[in-house]
Amino acid sequence: MSADHPIAIVIHGGAGELEKCFTEEEYSAVLVQAACAGYTLLLEGSSSIDAVVAAVVVLEDSPLFNAGKGAVLNSAGGIELDAAVMEGSQLRAGAIGAITNIKNPILAARTVMEDSPHVLLVGRGAEQFAAAQQCQIVSPDYFHTEHRREQLKRFLAAKQSPADSHQHGTVGAVALDKNGNLAAATSTGGTTGKLPGRMGDTALIGSGTYADNRTCAVSCTGHGEMFIRHAVAHRLAMPSAHSAASLSERAGEIIRELKLVGGSGGLIAVGPRGELVMEFNTPTMPRAAIGADGNLIVSFGR
């Protein structure tokens, strides 16, 4: 085992403010379950892709987070889900956008990567492809929770812009496996009251999700449009031989700079030596990590 790389996993449940209708204990329980689901696979020798997908499936299946089951509603009262995975050895990636009936969008993203010649499928075509690949289809009712209906009602009553939302709740995971391969996965329901068809940064490779074994795997959460415009994930993961700053320092700088131009949010990342990064410019970012020392960390605020 001594020649093996350290293993590590970090997960997030979205930067922003916690939903007041759930307790920290409830959040903690799911975060621990998700981190352990991924870490167990890493311990058993599975790939970082397996680990990040397993962790995100747990978060998607929980009503606490804005992804899968707990997705927010768009301005028409519907749900549209985005997700992406990427692995850092060959820079392979898969993503889906604006889908309405797949139980676990992250599994659909993975099958786009592994079973299609494409990186991104959206809408009805993505749904048809995922169904043909045996992804579980659910009725729209599966996603509709009373909590999200109330949230949309408040949003529409306040005539807010989706850009004003401070509750992001996107989920993501990054991991390093014993073969030194990095992977990232992100899944989201987007922003409350978004226009139908809107995609944020989550499913866009280089915006909200990226992985490169030379630098890091990264998963973002926040005001998606700002993360797209500033190419946040790729900004952190792009190989740059000239930087003396650590991964953590560079991530902190990017997230601070983003705040200066009005972009709220955060990111998690893991480097090729197991460096753990969790940076955010919002009040909280629910997160969990298990690093090379095997210790589990669960945190919310700074």
Place this chain on the structure above:
Amino acid sequence: MSADHPIAIVIHGGAGELEKCFTEEEYSAVLVQAACAGYTLLLEGSSSIDAVVAAVVVLEDSPLFNAGKGAVLNSAGGIELDAAVMEGSQLRAGAIGAITNIKNPILAARTVMEDSPHVLLVGRGAEQFAAAQQCQIVSPDYFHTEHRREQLKRFLAAKQSPADSHQHGTVGAVALDKNGNLAAATSTGGTTGKLPGRMGDTALIGSGTYADNRTCAVSCTGHGEMFIRHAVAHRLAMPSAHSAASLSERAGEIIRELKLVGGSGGLIAVGPRGELVMEFNTPTMPRAAIGADGNLIVSFGR
């Protein structure tokens, strides 16, 4: 006028091989028309966004290129169009994906940037938004040309993968205006025989399109999945204080590296001092440019 920045525009009609059913003269005529449409606006003092959109509209309206009127067909025999615009002063961007009935996708992308809180709208939601913003709707028949139907028939008969296509034909434009603002625009029908719902790099900010006044405006064309995975546009446009190489040298290196991993294609870019860049690793990339000296260049091969 002496304090003004130089003005410049570069356009491309896709890296790959020319369609054999059209002559170089036919291509030249449209390229010149498109470049002049944009350049005239720059001369009159209009913004670089106005210029790149005007140039791309000319290319979209021509049946010669794989964008707008001349879009290729997907595996189901339908058309799905992607487009993006970005401006380099505030890093504002707008894009649409997988739309079927908007005559000029680049105008829909622009209205997403200017009239919505979002960056990317896809599918039916994008069509509804564009229609509400007075973008011209056309029937699917508008796009269906005999030429593209024959192409799909050959593709399906040969059981090719969309990844094997060497005819890309995406169109794009980049420009610098007298105020020193850079802008980029890209528009495409994607790849022949693509799966329904597939989006390539064109509409993804940082993949096929990017603009940052500090570095460059860039528009890509080629095997879209590879451009997404390698975040080509952002790789060139990301501010990096440490590089001594010129914009043209860095673009050449990126396109050569992409070739080594099997990614065919090319890009055009313009820098803040009017530097013109046209790099590609394919047999041809139909293109035109008018630089600070006011000279018009039209080229196909090296």
